[in-house]
Amino acid sequence: MDKITFTKFIIDPKIFWSNFILLGVFILIGFGCSHYMELEGHHVTGMNNQIVWGLPHIFAVLLIVIASGVLNIASISSVFDKKLYKPLAPLSALLAISFLIAGLAILVLDLGRPNRLIVAMTTYNFKSIFSWNIFLYSGFAVVLAAYMWTMLDREVNKYSKFMGTFAFGWRIILTTGTGSIFGFLVAREAYSTAILAPLFIVMSLLYGTAVYYLILRIISKFHNTYIPEDVLDNLKKLSIMFLFANLYFLGLYHVTNMYIAKHLDFEIFILSSGGIYTLSFWLGQVIIGIVLPIIILSSDKLCTHLALTVSSFLVLLGSFVAMYVIIIGGQAYPLTIFPDHIIMDSSFYDDVVHSYMPSIYEFGLGIGGVALALIITLIGIANFKFLPTMISSPHSSKPNDKTADS
Amino acid sequence: MRNSAELTRREFIVKSVTAISAVYIIPDLIPKAVASKPLDVEVSDKTKWAINVDVNKCVDGCTACVEACVDENGLYGFDRPETDSQWIRKLRIKDIKTDKVTTLPMMCQHCENPPCVDVCPTGASFRREDGIVMVNQHTCIGCRYCMLACPFKARSFVHENLTEQVTSAPRGKGCVESCNLCANRIDHGSETTACEEACMKEGHHAITFGDLADPNSRVSIAMQAKPSRRLREDMKLKQRVTYSGF
Numbered sequence: 161m162d163k164i165t166f167t168k169f170i171i172d173p174k175i176f177w178s179n180f181i182l183l184g185v186f187i188l189i190g191f192g193c194s195h196y197m198e199l200e201g202h203h204v205t206g207m208n209n210q211i212v213w214g215l216p217h218i219f220a221v222l223l224i225v226i227a228s229g230v231l232n233i234a235s236i237s238s239v240f241d242k243k244l245y246k247p248l249a250p251l252s253a254l255l256a257i258s259f260l261i262a263g264l265a266i267l268v269l270d271l272g273r274p275n276r277l278i279v280a281m282t283t284y285n286f287k288s289i290f291s292w293n294i295f296l297y298s299g300f301a302v303v304l305a306a307y308m309w310t311m312l313d314r315e316v317n318k319y320s321k322f323m324g325t326f327a328f329g330w331r332i333i334l335t336t337g338t339g340s341i342f343g344f345l346v347a348r349e350a351y352s353t354a355i356l357a358p359l360f361i362v363m364s365l366l367y368g369t370a371v372y373y374l375i376l377r378i379i380s381k382f383h384n385t386y387i388p389e390d391v392l393d394n395l396k397k398l399s400i401m402f403l404f405a406n407l408y409f410l411g412l413y414h415v416t417n418m419y420i421a422k423h424l425d426f427e428i429f430i431l432s433s434g435g436i437y438t439l440s441f442w443l444g445q446v447i448i449g450i451v452l453p454i455i456i457l458s459s460d461k462l463c464t465h466l467a468l469t470v471s472s473f474l475v476l477l478g479s480f481v482a483m484y485v486i487i488i489g490g491q492a493y494p495l496t497i498f499p500d501h502i503i504m505d506s507s508f509y510d511d512v513v514h515s516y517m518p519s520i521y522e523f524g525l526g527i528g529g530v531a532l533a534l535i536i537t538l539i540g541i542a543n544f545k546f547l548p549t550m551i552s553s554p555h556s557s558k559p560n561d562k563t564a565d566s
Numbered sequence: 567m568r569n570s571a572e573l574t575r576r577e578f579i580v581k582s583v584t585a586i587s588a589v590y591i592i593p594d595l596i597p598k599a600v601a602s603k604p605l606d607v608e609v610s611d612k613t614k615w616a617i618n619v620d621v622n623k624c625v626d627g628c629t630a631c632v633e634a635c636v637d638e639n640g641l642y643g644f645d646r647p648e649t650d651s652q653w654i655r656k657l658r659i660k661d662i663k664t665d666k667v668t669t670l671p672m673m674c675q676h677c678e679n680p681p682c683v684d685v686c687p688t689g690a691s692f693r694r695e696d697g698i699v700m701v702n703q704h705t706c707i708g709c710r711y712c713m714l715a716c717p718f719k720a721r722s723f724v725h726e727n728l729t730e731q732v733t734s735a736p737r738g739k740g741c742v743e744s745c746n747l748c749a750n751r752i753d754h755g756s757e758t759t760a761c762e763e764a765c766m767k768e769g770h771h772a773i774t775f776g777d778l779a780d781p782n783s784r785v786s787i788a789m790q791a792k793p794s795r796r797l798r799e800d801m802k803l804k805q806r807v808t809y810s811g812f
Contacts, residue, residue, distance in 0.1 A: 201726035202725045202726075208648040208649045272741055273738075273740040274707075276705070280687060287683075289685070290687035290709065344685065345715055347717030347801070497719070501661055501662060501668075504658040504659060505656075506657050508647075510672075
């Protein structure tokens with residue numbers, strides 16, 4: 161195998177600064193929106209006493225799920241010892257930490273009392289999966305930082321396999337924790353199931369790989385990074401595998417929920433009579449997010465690059481809709497307080513399918529979070545040697561002549 | 567010659583320490599003024615506060631309990647029903663099999679195994695020894711996870727800046743809140759909640775509050791007189807609010 165060399169992101173300063181400023185503006189907009197929501201109260205958002213978690217939570221949970229999944233590439237390299245992925249590993253860890261910080265920032269800034277973050281960091285109820293997640297998320301950031309250090313500093317490089325394995329185990333537990341936020345809600349027919357934990361894990365594997373590929377493509381537009389065919393072929397096969405795993409767990413989640421007699425009405429709602437939620441499920445989560453990418457990746461008519469780009473983009477679209485269906489759809493379906501009665505009249509919207517129209521402030525906060533993930537990545541790759549000068553492999557068709565040490 | 571009005575450094579330190587002691591330490595050394603009972607008595611599980619609702623006595627169209635709760639806790643809304651707080655609400659329900667229509671008040675059910683307490687990351691949502699489930703307004707971070715966990719939709723989130731707050735029931739924007747069985751009233755020795763009092767004043771006597779640990783309390787007698795049930799008994803939450811007559 162050729163020697164792997166890493167370099168900083170070499171880019172025209174004008175392009176760097178214009179991107180930096182653009183992302184900075186979005187981050188400022190995000191902070192502005194959050195500040196306004198805190199000042200005025202959440203009545204300026206689309207959230208209410210019926211739909212208590214809204215668009216910020218879609219963004220936050222998605223970013224945290226992606227943070228876990230984007231570490232795939234590094235895990236494959238360190239844990240499963242696939243040399244093919246070694247050059248791609250440091251960027252994978254950087255992306256994981258960036259998306260994690262961004263997801264957490266959104267989550268915190270949407271709190272009713274973001275100024276009480278110190279309370280959340282110092283007062284714990286260990287019966288709550290939320291409390292455990294505070295440790296899992298902050299611990300993940302520390303583990304990732306240590307992992308990146310072992311990958312980039314040759315003196316401690318011998319520990320990278322250990323740290324990689326540790327980070328791999330941590331992120332599996334972390335995503336289990338994220339899925340369990342919903343899985344432990346016994347009162348909600350959409351959520352009360354342990355399958356949500358593995359479902360979230362396979363979602364993270366798929367979404368993380370898609371995001372990694374798209375970001376690598378964007379970077380390679382500006383940076384001399386050649387991705388050999390066998391890496392692309394491998395990514396393609398991985399994506400197909402993750403897509404089928406998603407389809408399987410999604411099917412399993414809904415079929416088992418149908419089997420639970422009390423949850424059947426919810427399944428009928430989400431699969432056939434739920435209006436926007438049903439449409440989002442079939443068109444967004446299933447067709448755009450899973451079926452079309454499988455067809456595109458399985459077809460031989462498109463070149464691998466194009467097939468991966470289009471399918472990753474569709475997966476990303478589908479991931480957003482999937483979070484919408486899970487988070488909003490799950491709350492929109494009314495609680496069953498009286499299983500043997502119909503609620504005829506209530507001042508609190510009991511027995512009514514709730515609607516949700518997000519406000520511009522929630523959207524601003526979410527987009528600000530995405531910009532935060534990207535700006536951390538940009539700063540990281542511009543200042544540290546995260547990018548391989550050339551990604552090559554034993555089977556690479558293109559010879560590698562740049563073997564200078566990093 | 568030293569001006570007698572000037573302080574030496576030593577005098578300054580001695581006088582400062584004395585002044586600080588006078589303000590902060592000495593009051594703690596003096597025995598406290600005797601607080602009226604039962605505020606000085608620690609809450610214990612020897613008391614089991616509970617509510618029983620006799621739905622046959624609950625009158626359709628009467629909202630006295632809701633209005634009393636609003637006045638007691640200063641729950642004045644902003645005419646935005648989707649975001650305004652509701653600690654108690656009236657429901658009209660129809661039995662699927664018999665078509666019998668019933669009306670009843672719905673509030674926090676004060677579960678012995680409360681899901682809201684289980685999920686709260688900071689422990690702000692807590693259950694007192696005497697069974698009252700409530701929210702510590704000082705440590706609630708406003709994550710709303712408890713609202714997702716509650717099977718009875720009993721909790722509200724304060725969505726906007728509040729005015730006209732009642733001193734006995736402080737509330738805060740960005741925090742979650744719910745019925746606390748008028749904890750402030752009963753801790754000051756009252757034997758009735760605002761909703762029960764209003765229901766009695768109307769002459770309906772549908773809501774009965776009291777101590778389940780006392781067999782002679784109003785609530786114990788009411789529950790002995792008629793069979794009662796808890797909502798969603800399949801969840802085994804052991805609510806302290808029970809319903810009779812349906």
